[in-house]
Amino acid sequence: MNRDNVRDEVIRRSGTDPRKCMKCGKCSATCPSYDEMEGHPHEFVYMVENGDIEPLLASESIYRCLTCMACVERCPRGVEPAKIVESVRLEAIRKKGANRLTPEAVAAVADEELPQQAVVTAFRKYAK
Amino acid sequence: MQRIGVFVCWCGSNIAATVDVEAVSQALKDEPGVVFSTNYQYMCSQAGQDLIKQAVAEHGLTGIVICSCSPRMHETTFRRAAAAAGLNPYMVEIANIREQCSWVHKDIALGTQKAIVLGRAAVAKLHLNAPLTPGETPVTKRALVIGGGIAGIQTALDIADAGFKVDIVEKKPTIGGKMSQLDKTFPTLDCAACILTPKMVEAAQNENITIYSYSEVESVGGFVGNFDVTIRKKARYVNESICTGCGLCTEKCPVKNVPNEFNLGMDSRRAVYIPFAQAVPKVATIDPDYCNMLKNGKCGVCARVCTAGAIDYKQTDELIEQKYGAIVVATGYEPIKLDKFDEFAYNSSPDVITSLEFERLTNAAGPTSGKLLRPSDGKHPHRIVFVQCVGSRCAAAAGKGKEYCSKICCMYTAKQAMLVRDKYPDTEVYVFYIDVRTPGKNFDEFYRRAAEEYGVKYVKGMVGKISPQGEVLKVQASDLIAGRQLHIDADLVVLAAAIEPDRSARPLATMLTASMDTNDFFTEAHPKLRPVESPTAGVFLSGACQGPKDIPETVAQAGAAAAKVIGLLAKDKLTSNPCVASVDELMCNGCSSCERVCPYGAISYVNKEFRMPDRTVALRRVASVNPAVCQGCGACTVACMSGAMDLRGFEAKQIIAEVDAICK
Numbered sequence: 001m002n003r004d005n006v007r008d009e010v011i012r013r014s015g016t017d018p019r020k021c022m023k024c025g026k027c028s029a030t031c032p033s034y035d036e037m038e039g040h041p042h043e044f045v046y047m048v049e050n051g052d053i054e055p056l057l058a059s060e061s062i063y064r065c066l067t068c069m070a071c072v073e074r075c076p077r078g079v080e081p082a083k084i085v086e087s088v089r090l091e092a093i094r095k096k097g098a099n100r101l102t103p104e105a106v107a108a109v110a111d112e113e114l115p116q117q118a119v120v121t122a123f124r125k126y127a128k
Numbered sequence: 129m130q131r132i133g134v135f136v137c138w139c140g141s142n143i144a145a146t147v148d149v150e151a152v153s154q155a156l157k158d159e160p161g162v163v164f165s166t167n168y169q170y171m172c173s174q175a176g177q178d179l180i181k182q183a184v185a186e187h188g189l190t191g192i193v194i195c196s197c198s199p200r201m202h203e204t205t206f207r208r209a210a211a212a213a214g215l216n217p218y219m220v221e222i223a224n225i226r227e228q229c230s231w232v233h234k235d236i237a238l239g240t241q242k243a244i245v246l247g248r249a250a251v252a253k254l255h256l257n258a259p260l261t262p263g264e265t266p267v268t269k270r271a272l273v274i275g276g277g278i279a280g281i282q283t284a285l286d287i288a289d290a291g292f293k294v295d296i297v298e299k300k301p302t303i304g305g306k307m308s309q310l311d312k313t314f315p316t317l318d319c320a321a322c323i324l325t326p327k328m329v330e331a332a333q334n335e336n337i338t339i340y341s342y343s344e345v346e347s348v349g350g351f352v353g354n355f356d357v358t359i360r361k362k363a364r365y366v367n368e369s370i371c372t373g374c375g376l377c378t379e380k381c382p383v384k385n386v387p388n389e390f391n392l393g394m395d396s397r398r399a400v401y402i403p404f405a406q407a408v409p410k411v412a413t414i415d416p417d418y419c420n421m422l423k424n425g426k427c428g429v430c431a432r433v434c435t436a437g438a439i440d441y442k443q444t445d446e447l448i449e450q451k452y453g454a455i456v457v458a459t460g461y462e463p464i465k466l467d468k469f470d471e472f473a474y475n476s477s478p479d480v481i482t483s484l485e486f487e488r489l490t491n492a493a494g495p496t497s498g499k500l501l502r503p504s505d506g507k508h509p510h511r512i513v514f515v516q517c518v519g520s521r522c523a524a525a526a527g528k529g530k531e532y533c534s535k536i537c538c539m540y541t542a543k544q545a546m547l548v549r550d551k552y553p554d555t556e557v558y559v560f561y562i563d564v565r566t567p568g569k570n571f572d573e574f575y576r577r578a579a580e581e582y583g584v585k586y587v588k589g590m591v592g593k594i595s596p597q598g599e600v601l602k603v604q605a606s607d608l609i610a611g612r613q614l615h616i617d618a619d620l621v622v623l624a625a626a627i628e629p630d631r632s633a634r635p636l637a638t639m640l641t642a643s644m645d646t647n648d649f650f651t652e653a654h655p656k657l658r659p660v661e662s663p664t665a666g667v668f669l670s671g672a673c674q675g676p677k678d679i680p681e682t683v684a685q686a687g688a689a690a691a692k693v694i695g696l697l698a699k700d701k702l703t704s705n706p707c708v709a710s711v712d713e714l715m716c717n718g719c720s721s722c723e724r725v726c727p728y729g730a731i732s733y734v735n736k737e738f739r740m741p742d743r744t745v746a747l748r749r750v751a752s753v754n755p756a757v758c759q760g761c762g763a764c765t766v767a768c769m770s771g772a773m774d775l776r777g778f779e780a781k782q783i784i785a786e787v788d789a790i791c792k
């Protein structure tokens with residue numbers, strides 16, 4: 001798939017429209033996982049809109065999102081960033097041989113501090 | 129048989145680029161009754177109008193068809209041209225070949241074909257047109273202004289200045305509106321009271337102005353030039369003409385815990401109160417929800433202390449009926465409720481306040497006598513966070529807030545932030561913004577001063593969460609330029625809440641049959657060319673009831689509305705539209721269907737004697753249309769089951785002729 005096709009597929013699967021984003025940053029302001037992520041919710045929205053999906057696929061950020069939906073709840077434009085993060089995550093999961101966490105690596109990351117939701121999220125890719 | 133002239137307009141290239149105008153004028157030449165057909169670059173220009181006059185004279189035309197833009201645009205122009213050529217102005221028909229053809233079609237062949245069909249329909253209709261004469265109605269030389277904020281006050285002063293009587297109806301006990309609650313005002317930082325109260329006093333003293341405070345409009349009937357309005361003057365239990373405003377009663381009243389709405393509930397007032405020292409009219413009002421005497425007949429302190437004998441516990445609401453030639457709506461705005469924005473902790477912390485509350489906190493006449501103190505513990509805040517766009521610019525999909533930009537908050541936030549830094553330089557001030565919108569004379573310079581001279585810290589990014597923790601408010605926000613999430617411990621948070629129209633505006637609009645947009649702001653007749661008129665004749669708009677506005681814009685619009693009112697009141701008579709409904713009494717069976725659908729209340733019933741075929745006389749109930757009230761909407765003609773109701777200029781047979789011509 002070329003770059004535009006990947007973008008269209010990620011957007012379609014997310015069920016959201018990143019063009020509605022007004023770049024206010026409220027999603028990233030609200031995100032409890034901000035410090036764990038290198039690509040933040042508003043950046044996911046912006047990069048997906050522009051088809052810059054490769055760096056996101058390679059980033060750990062997709063497993064750091066807690067799917068807590070705080071960003072979905074607070075976004076003034078109804079963009080639902082978490083669904084975009086989720087869609088990128090699915091893109092990675094469905095891509096064979098790509099940047100994958102091994103079960104051992106998950107254990108190493110899942111320290112005491114890490115919320116359970118994050119552990120579940122990290123394991124999700126192995127459910128398939 | 130009519131002798132019809134057809135004039136096809138190019139509208140420059142607006143029409144001519146997508147419609148073959150030559151083909152249209154050629155095709156319409158062959159229509160029955162058409163004795164002249166031509167096309168021209170700009171029919172509405174002087175040369176175009178001269179063309180019409182010349183053709184009427186040369187060809188003895190009895191009616192004309194113009195194929196041009198929408199009749200909403202130039203119907204009046206062409207009717208005037210027809211009249212100047214000696215025709216009855218209602219012998220003009222317009223085929224809209226711009227909005228309905230050239231602007232919606234790309235294909236020249238199709239556009240041309242449709243233009244010919246529309247022109248043909250207009251010709252068919254014109255064959256059945258009859259000359260019409262507009263009626264005349266007198267104008268009541270008195271205006272009503274609803275709402276006594278700066279908008280209403282300015283409009284009233286300007287109308288009064290021109291020598292006309294004007295009444296202000298204000299629902300609160302005093303005029304002044306939101307401006308009376310503000311501290312200093314951008315962009316010049318003069319104090320709101322210093323520039324507003326002289327105008328309030330001027331309104332009270334002007335002999336052409338009557339102020340009905342603590343009053344509301346109960347009903348509106350009639351039409352432009354002749355509105356019949358009932359005003360409910362609510363009982364204030366104080367005789368306004370005797371009360372001297374000394375305020376003794378407000379000091380002695382034993383009920384002390386009534387939330388003071390003027391200070392937005394941040395302190396309390398008595399059951400008998402005067403909203404603020406410069407109130408106009410400066411008279412006391414008793415709050416029936418709290419007054420012991422009115423609730424259970426026990427007390428009477430205010431009556432005992434009032435040396436003027438102004439207290440009257442038996443006072444009742446008074447209904448005042450008055451005729452007006454024009455009505456101005458100036459009902460202003462309200463900040464929205466923040467109940468749905470839990471993330472900002474407005475309902476859970478007293479130290480999270482709205483910008484309007486902030487105005488009261490810094491106002492010398494406010495609850496803290498102008499000292500900036502935290503509502504929770506009365507301490508001076510050392511770190512203040514301002515949040516812009518709270519509840520503004522929210523998509524409908526978000527399920528809360530307003531879609532529009534509230535327009536005034538960027539500027540008043542800059543003002544408030546600047547004033548804090550000026551008065552309390554030891555205070556750290558943050559402003560979180562999505563965009564800073566400051567178009568306007570000296571506005572951007574003003575905002576830059578806040579950042580550059582006063583050291584206000586502007587951070588691009590929204591606040592996501594505020595959690596009260598002990599004495600501080602934990603603010604979590606985006607700093608989009610640095611690419612980090614900020615955590616700030618603030619002492620006070622000020623939310624620039626979106627503004628919305630006053631909640632009474634919707635029922636008022638229904639009474640006035642004035643239209644509103646989806647946000648309940650009043651709609652103007654034309655967004656560019658008629659910004660202070662509502663589409664309902666005789667109803668005008670002033671101030672923030674039409675859309676978010678700051679004071680300079682409000683005052684400019686208030687003056688413009690006044691000019692329109694003065695123009696109307698200066699006329700002795702108004703000509704009324706002759707295209708109104710008329711009833712064929714012989715066919716009417718008095719069923720009331722038409723009366724029920726008429727949105728303007730133009731239909732009533734009369735009992736009339738009719739001579740029957742057997743020479744007896746029968747009394748029958750038949751509909752009667754008041755041509756001055758009828759707006760020609762045509763609803764009744766459709767509702768009438770007997771086919772007795774018809775609309776002049778748009779008679780059923782004319783419409784059928786048009787349809788036939790289109791289907792030919």
Ligand SMILES: Cc1cc2nc3c(=O)[nH]c(=O)nc-3n(C[C@H](O)[C@H](O)[C@H](O)COP(=O)(O)OP(=O)(O)OC[C@H]3O[C@@H](n4cnc5c(N)ncnc54)[C@H](O)[C@@H]3O)c2cc1C
Binds near residue numbers: 279303633670678
């Ligand atoms: C926090 C804050 C700070 C501001 N600071 C500034 C500033 O520094 N400079 C500036 O230029 N602008 C400022 N503004 C904007 C300013 O308040 C408005 O531009 C102005 O008040 C609009 O005037 P108005 O008369 O249209 O509306 P309002 O002031 O709202 O007046 C409307 C009046 O109509 C009355 N009313 C409503 N409905 C009815 C009814 N049905 N019947 C009878 N009466 C009715 C109301 O009681 C009220 O008295 C500020 C606004 C806010 C919220």
Ligand code: SF4
Binds near residue numbers: 028
């Ligand atoms: S909160 Fe919504 S509008 Fe704001 S940056 Fe995030 S996705 Fe865009």
Ligand code: SF4
Binds near residue numbers: 032065067
């Ligand atoms: S859903 Fe994911 S991206 Fe959104 S706020 Fe929660 S952790 Fe952050």
Ligand code: SF4
Binds near residue numbers: 372373439
């Ligand atoms: S009612 Fe009487 S006591 Fe009260 S303000 Fe008026 S004059 Fe004074």
Ligand code: SF4
Binds near residue numbers: 516517537539565
């Ligand atoms: S004026 Fe400024 S603060 Fe107010 S809604 Fe518009 S952009 Fe936001």
